[in-house]
Amino acid sequence: MTKVTMTVNGKSVSGDVKGNTLLTEFLRDDLRLTGTHVGCDTSQCGACVVHVNGEAVKSCTMFAAEADGAEIKTIEGMANADGSLNVIQQAFQDYHGLQCGFCTPGMVMSAAALLKDNPKPSEAEVRDYLEGNICRCTGYHNIVRAIMAASGQDVPAVAAE
Amino acid sequence: MPKDHGIGASPKRREDVRFLTGAGNYTDDINVHGQAYVHFLRSDLAHGKINGIDTSAAEAMPGVVRIFTGKDFEGVGGLPCGWQVTDKHGEVMKEPAHPVLAQGKVRHVGDPIAAVVADSLEQARTAAEAIVLDIEELPAVVDMNKALEPGATKVHDDLSDNLCYDWQFGTDTETTDAAFKNAAHVTTLELVNNRLVANPMEPRVAVGQYSRAGGDYTLYTTSQNPHVIRLLMGAFVLGIPEHKLRVVAPDVGGGFGTKIFHYAEEAFCTFAAKACNRPVKWTSTRSEAFMSDAHGRDHVTKIELALDKDNNFTAVRTDTKANMGAYLSTFSSSVPTWLHGTLMAGNYRTPAVQVNVKAVFTNTVPVDAYRGAGRPEATFQLERVIDMAARELGVDPIALRRQNFITQFPYATPVAVEYDTGDYEATMAKMEELMDIPGFAARRAASEKNGKLRGLGINCFIEACGIAPSNLVGQLGARAGLYDAATVRVNATGSISVMVGAHSHGQGHETVFPQVVAEMLGIDESMIDIVHGDTSKIPFGMGTYGSRSLAVCGSAMVRATEKIINKAKKIAGHLLEASDSDIELKDGMFSVAGTDKSVAWGDVTLAAYVPHNYPLEDIEPGLEETAFYDPANFTYPAGAYACEVEVDPETGKVTIEKFVSADDFGNVVNPMIVEGQVHGGIAQGIGQALLENCAYDENGQLLSASYMDYAMPRADDIPHMAHYVVDHSCQTPCTHNPLGVKGCGEAGAIGSPPTVVNAVIDALHSGGHTHVKHIDMPVTPSRVWAAMNSQ
Numbered sequence: 001m002t003k004v005t006m007t008v009n010g011k012s013v014s015g016d017v018k019g020n021t022l023l024t025e026f027l028r029d030d031l032r033l034t035g036t037h038v039g040c041d042t043s044q045c046g047a048c049v050v051h052v053n054g055e056a057v058k059s060c061t062m063f064a065a066e067a068d069g070a071e072i073k074t075i076e077g078m079a080n081a082d083g084s085l086n087v088i089q090q091a092f093q094d095y096h097g098l099q100c101g102f103c104t105p106g107m108v109m110s111a112a113a114l115l116k117d118n119p120k121p122s123e124a125e126v127r128d129y130l131e132g133n134i135c136r137c138t139g140y141h142n143i144v145r146a147i148m149a150a151s152g153q154d155v156p157a158v159a160a161e
Numbered sequence: 162m163p164k165d166h167g168i169g170a171s172p173k174r175r176e177d178v179r180f181l182t183g184a185g186n187y188t189d190d191i192n193v194h195g196q197a198y199v200h201f202l203r204s205d206l207a208h209g210k211i212n213g214i215d216t217s218a219a220e221a222m223p224g225v226v227r228i229f230t231g232k233d234f235e236g237v238g239g240l241p242c243g244w245q246v247t248d249k250h251g252e253v254m255k256e257p258a259h260p261v262l263a264q265g266k267v268r269h270v271g272d273p274i275a276a277v278v279a280d281s282l283e284q285a286r287t288a289a290e291a292i293v294l295d296i297e298e299l300p301a302v303v304d305m306n307k308a309l310e311p312g313a314t315k316v317h318d319d320l321s322d323n324l325c326y327d328w329q330f331g332t333d334t335e336t337t338d339a340a341f342k343n344a345a346h347v348t349t350l351e352l353v354n355n356r357l358v359a360n361p362m363e364p365r366v367a368v369g370q371y372s373r374a375g376g377d378y379t380l381y382t383t384s385q386n387p388h389v390i391r392l393l394m395g396a397f398v399l400g401i402p403e404h405k406l407r408v409v410a411p412d413v414g415g416g417f418g419t420k421i422f423h424y425a426e427e428a429f430c431t432f433a434a435k436a437c438n439r440p441v442k443w444t445s446t447r448s449e450a451f452m453s454d455a456h457g458r459d460h461v462t463k464i465e466l467a468l469d470k471d472n473n474f475t476a477v478r479t480d481t482k483a484n485m486g487a488y489l490s491t492f493s494s495s496v497p498t499w500l501h502g503t504l505m506a507g508n509y510r511t512p513a514v515q516v517n518v519k520a521v522f523t524n525t526v527p528v529d530a531y532r533g534a535g536r537p538e539a540t541f542q543l544e545r546v547i548d549m550a551a552r553e554l555g556v557d558p559i560a561l562r563r564q565n566f567i568t569q570f571p572y573a574t575p576v577a578v579e580y581d582t583g584d585y586e587a588t589m590a591k592m593e594e595l596m597d598i599p600g601f602a603a604r605r606a607a608s609e610k611n612g613k614l615r616g617l618g619i620n621c622f623i624e625a626c627g628i629a630p631s632n633l634v635g636q637l638g639a640r641a642g643l644y645d646a647a648t649v650r651v652n653a654t655g656s657i658s659v660m661v662g663a664h665s666h667g668q669g670h671e672t673v674f675p676q677v678v679a680e681m682l683g684i685d686e687s688m689i690d691i692v693h694g695d696t697s698k699i700p701f702g703m704g705t706y707g708s709r710s711l712a713v714c715g716s717a718m719v720r721a722t723e724k725i726i727n728k729a730k731k732i733a734g735h736l737l738e739a740s741d742s743d744i745e746l747k748d749g750m751f752s753v754a755g756t757d758k759s760v761a762w763g764d765v766t767l768a769a770y771v772p773h774n775y776p777l778e779d780i781e782p783g784l785e786e787t788a789f790y791d792p793a794n795f796t797y798p799a800g801a802y803a804c805e806v807e808v809d810p811e812t813g814k815v816t817i818e819k820f821v822s823a824d825d826f827g828n829v830v831n832p833m834i835v836e837g838q839v840h841g842g843i844a845q846g847i848g849q850a851l852l853e854n855c856a857y858d859e860n861g862q863l864l865s866a867s868y869m870d871y872a873m874p875r876a877d878d879i880p881h882m883a884h885y886v887v888d889h890s891c892q893t894p895c896t897h898n899p900l901g902v903k904g905c906g907e908a909g910a911i912g913s914p915p916t917v918v919n920a921v922i923d924a925l926h927s928g929g930h931t932h933v934k935h936i937d938m939p940v941t942p943s944r945v946w947a948a949m950n951s952q
């Protein structure tokens with residue numbers, strides 16, 4: 001067992017992990033942050049995306065030990081300080097960008113990473129960026145609209161082009 | 162101006178906040194104190210004889226609680242099939258045993274052989290590797306034609322052959338043959354409806370728990386219908402009476418049909434919880450899901466369409482082989498028969514329709530309902546053969562369909578169903594308008610300028626939803642009723658809990674159902690909560706599938722709310738010293754007609770629970786009502802879809818450039834959610850048409866068992882928003898349920914696959930590849946390129 005310490009959603013946490021414990025297991029099982037989901041075992045679906053030092057990472061592809069000392073953000077840490085939905089979360093609700101909710105945490109975390117690097121993405125850029133996130137319910141249409149709206153773009157105007 | 166509340170409004174979904182903040186409670190998020198973990202050792206052979214299973218070394222491994230094999234389940238019932246089909250000779254279908262863990266033989270890759278229960282999942286997996294299997298590999302039957310050949314290897318040794326049933330339905334043979342003999346033109350098409358895997362993003366999970374104190378069980382499971390699981394597992398598999406078994410399906414991450422069925426893992430965890438005296442948890446991996454979730458579709462069909470000299474359809478005849486896989490899953494037998502054959506008339510007044518279906522056992526994962534279940538298969542073959550006929554006859558495919566539309570309702574088809582209402586001309590016209598059909602020529606020219614071929618595909622469809630009248634399905638072999646139920650519990654201060662049999666796993670019932678009750682009572686939606694997914698809390702309803710939630714369970718909720726209103730009016734009449742027949746309910750106020758005397762909703766509900774001034778001699782205190790609703794007929798949503806594709810002639814790659822759906826769902830309670838359902842269905846239909854294929858090799862090895870091999874639609878496979886419209890403005894309300902709703906969950910998946918394939922064929926013909934009559938789905942670049950270059 002290895003002792004790891006990391007900052008998760010602004011709080012310092014530590015735990016003893018085995019060498020093969022995945023970050024996603026540490027988050028879900030040890031920290032009980034069950035908002036991060038596991039939808040596949042081949043690193044394709046993106047339901048487990050979290051931010052590690054500000055970058056989007058599929059937490060099923062990273063060992064917990066590798067995250068020692070890192071700054072982690074999960075879906076549980078995304079809301080505004082007063083507990084209200086942040087701009088991306090709110091856009092997902094406004095545009096009906098989620099149905100069963102299972103892929104949603106990963107979608108929100110990916111969207112946040114996209115908008116950090118590309119504050120006004122084109123529709124094609126949004127669709128391209130979501131290559132690593134699979135949703136089976138929404139058909140992506142409303143997810144794309146939500147992300148465009150969260151970036152401050154006029155979605156009806158884009159749709160009318 | 163759109164409504165902002167009640168029926169017809171699109172309030173923001175109340176379930177979203179928990180899902181967007183990581184506060185959802187999915188089955189894998191549930192951990193019970195002291196739980197052990199099970200890992201299933203699954204067959205890596207498609208077919209084999211089990212000569213021995215040596216678990217002794219594995220049992221000695223660290224953390225192992227107990228190892229189970231088929232022997233442990235010899236005294237236990239098998240997994241039942243819920244629908245008995247009677248074939249054309251009057252024989253009931255062959256119904257092989259489906260043990261919880263394999264007994265004697267393994268029959269498909271993924272068949273569970275042994276189950277290792279251990280303190281940790283890692284220990285269970287490690288110990289499973291120490292189990293020594295002596296399994297003699299047998300030849301596997303994978304191809305349905307080969308499975309039906311005389312002398313073929315039998316999937317089940319105790320059955321005479323691999324034919325589950327040979328079913329015929331609709332117009333008699335003599336009449337059908339005469340129609341074909343007299344036809345001016347016959348179009349024939351042979352096609353494959355590709356095998357799919359539903360792939361809800363949440364893999365299946367089960368947690369079984371047993372209490373020695375009361376002798377009762379709890380099963381947490383990823384189900385679309387917890388009461389159905391309780392009934393099937395309790396009564397048929399484990400022999401647990403309902404009052405000793407609670408089934409909970411909490412937040413469920415998508416279903417699409419595959420979470421309807423009762424699975425071995427659910428029965429195992431429940432059984433093992435008592436046997437081990439510990440809660441037992443199983444979480445499927447995605448790879449495991451590919452080999453243990455019931456698959457969908459997998460039909461091979463020959464369809465013939467007869468037309469007279471004026472291009473009127475005179476007969477349809479189909480011959481389908483439907484893959485059942487190795488065992489009969491819960492509703493598998495009904496899919497190619499009653500959910501498929503009854504839809505073969507489509508939107509057309511064809512006088513003779515005959516459907517022939519052979520259901521076949523093979524050494525593959527069981528096949529059952531997947532979004533649309535039988536109706537996509539019916540629509541695909543009918544709309545492809547109509548398109549092909551239009552091309553052969555040199556007539557416009559829209560005009561040919563229009564000419565043959567059913568226009569009078571109710572309409573009794575030759576395949577036993579009666580469409581209560583519809584307006585196929587309206588959805589066709591709406592589709593034409595939104596698609597800008599006259600502008601297609603210019604768009605095609607623009608594509609050609611860029612070196613691409615552009616095609617226009619159109620398609621009409623009808624489906625039977627809101628399943629189903631119990632007396633009818635009972636005659637057809639269903640072993641269950643298909644009503645639903647709702648309890649409306651009004652609390653003393655006027656807030657309401659509505660307990661429903663329907664289960665929400667993405668459909669947004671928690672938002673939509675209160676819109677209906679709020680509209681009826683004239684109170685704020687925020688006063689109403691929906692309770693679902695727990696058999697200890699909800700009445701005995703049959704769950705969510707077949708686009709039935711609002712049409713069936715919603716109707717039960719309306720009936721229960723009507724009972725509430727009737728009783729509340731009696732109470733109000735007492736309080737207002739008026740006859741209850743003079744009491745009117747409007748905007749949450751009860752008033753005496755023609756007077757200014759009124760009492761508020763909260764005054765009445767409080768009186769019901771604090772009955773100090775109350776007509777106790779006439780009515781009971783309290784305000785809680787239950788209704789069961791059994792539909793009088795199916796509902797018949799219908800629509801017209803169109804898409805435009807570009808084909809790159811260099812690579813064969815198909816891209817969807819424009820897509821329009823014009824649906825008639827009857828009345829719509831929440832337009833936002835309806836549109837979301839259609840978006841999702843269309844994405845799955847595009848997936849079937851262009852990307853998805855569950856493939857086996859000739860030895861029965863599953864070749865597509867992960868997302869690296871099975872192509873799920875991604876965001877860039879869907880048309881851009883400027884070229885994508887889903888419309889539901891054409892509304893012919895259902896005539897036989899109180900809301901006039903028809904159901905919208907499956908339409909997209911039914912309507913879109915033929916639309917896409919029709920468009921691809923059109924594109925190829927525009928490029929001079931007129932020898933290409935059909936390409937089987939998925940229409941991949943390699944298949945398109947091969948078809949283009951096959952001459």
